[in-house]
Amino acid sequence: MPRRRLLLLVVPGLTLCLAAFFFFFQNRGEAPRELKDISVPPETASAAGEDETRTVVLYFLSDQDGLLHPEQRTIPAGPAVEWEARRLIEELIKGSRTGLISPLPPESELRQVFMIRGGTAVVDFSKEFADRHPSGSTAEMTTIYCLVNSLTRNFSAIKQVFFLVNGNERETLNGHISLAKPFLPLRSLIAE
Amino acid sequence: MAKRTRFLTVLLLAGLILSPLPGQQTVTVRVQVRDYADFTRLTLESSSRLDTRLTRTGGILEIHVDSPDSLRLRTAPVSSRLIRSVAWGRSDGRHVLSVVLRSSDFTYNAFTASRPFQLMVDFKEGEAAAPPPVRKEGAAPKSAAQPAVRPPSGVRTIVIDPGHGGIEPGAKGRFGTLEKDVTLPIALKLKAVIEKNLSFRVVMTRDKDMAVSLESRAALANNNDAMLFISIHANGSYKQSSHGSETFFLSLNASDEDVRRLAYFENTQAELEGHIAAQEEEQDVLRMILWDMAQSAYIRQSSRLAELIQAELNALLGTANRGIKQAPFKVLAEVACPAVLVEAAFLSNPDEERRLLNEEFQNNVALAIYQGLVNYIRLYPPEGGR
CATH class of the missing domain: 3.40.630.40 (Zn-dependent exopeptidases)
Incomplete structure (x- = not known):
């Protein structure tokens, strides 16, 4: 009797897993199709040489005015926007070289970056990105727009940014700002 | 002892005779007094709506309570900066709550809320105390004899x-x-x-x-x-x-x-x-x-x-x-x-x-x-x- 009950649980469970697998598989299938159009220029650029680099602008927080200030950085040029976006975010996590504040928990790990329809970059962080965040409305806004403003400033293919935490959608970064929708750049937070 | 039992029986019978008609219900009325930073609040709470009227004489504020239901009256012990005691009595067939203040130099402010019905009376020291800082037209806290009784639908x-x-x-x-x-x-x-x-x-x-x-x-x-x-x-x-x-x-x-x-x-x-x-x-x-x-x-x-x-x-x-x-x-x-x-x-x-x-x-x-x-x-x- 218990075995039959177990079977009753296992069979629908497996079906669900399979369905989920196909669902995600299909979804991911769309991304490369989008990418072909977007990543043509970087591809040809990087084909020229292995050691090609590009200069990017990172935004960090200033303790003086509470605004995001630019800082230049050289990253290796990559074959696709996701690849370069990944390097850029890793630089943001590493922090500023000019005494500005990086509003990202240093324990944050970037899991993946991928592009979906409509110029939306999906940035997937490890759970530390949210759990180790100090919380607070202003702090959460700063974290989000340091990333969004940096990404949209450097990659014309990225129009907006959607955040995932540990592969999942998350209600808020850490109690305040909703992560339910993609973020467009917010220039009023930039000092320029 | 036997005398007392008999007395209680008589009281009970009298209570039965005088008790409200079958359609009526018994409603509990609770009174509680609390001190806040700059005022003292008396809350009179009941599960059904009551008609209340306030009159003031010197250092005593009387709250006349009218209700079609029979009332079971409860008061919590009072220990307050401004209020000395509260006691229930009767006058003209109505229940009256007498609130005795420690001084006759006070102002009060009464308002009601519904579901559950609550009459709140806030007492402040000082005769000439200014009226509450701000009022909202139409729904101003009633200051004198009439507590604001707004229909439940109107209470936002x-x-x-x-x-x-x-x-x-x-x-x-x-x-x-x-x-x-x-x-x-x-x-x-x-x-x-x-x-x-x-x-x-x-x-x-x-x-x-x-x-x-x-x-x-x-x-x-x-x-x-x-x-x-x-x-x-x-x-x-x-x-x-x-x-x-x-x-x-x-x-x-x-x-x-x-x-x-x-x-x-x-x-x-x-x-x-x-x-x-x-x-x-x-x-x-x-x-x-x-x-x-x-x-x-x-x-x-x-x-x-x-x-x-x-x-x-x-x-x-x-x-x-x-x-x-x-x-x-x-x-x-x-x-x-x-x-x-x-x-x-x-x-x-x-x-x-x-x-x-x-x-x-x-x-x-x-x-x-x-x-x-x-x-x-x-x-x-x-x-x-x-």
């Missing part, structure tokens, strides 16, 4: 949302103060001052240290057909010197370019309103479809409310006008009425962390929010039973 609800709670602490100060622990006392103070001066029902999303999901906070406002939603928070910033109070309303943060232009608009009110008006019809339809966009139909009023509250906070704290701000707060998104989020001060700033723990500062923040609220209600008076 204000929802106060103390941020965070339970396992969800919010921002943390350098000395370990948690956001959840300062939002609650400010919210409770705001509740008290609203209930004291306005005839609104106040519903709290939490009144103790407990976790409440952001969804249920919004749902509570919507289920109570709230007129206003005020969320109270304490800010946190990576920049340690960040300071001051700020009032936020929702930014839609939508991907659609048009909605975006509306959302991130700089806060000149006239322009903002122009843009909002253009979007409003569309938003109204959207509201019906997308519950998570409920707030989008109220952006204009919310920005007004935020502006009025921020003005009071600026005046109170003597800070430069930081203006009102927009951000995509999850807790505001689903609220279907004007809604704002007040960041009282920065917990991440050690000076402000200390202030946030200070009772007087908490009181001042509550008063500023209250004053902004009153100014808003003057501009947008509630319509009875929306």
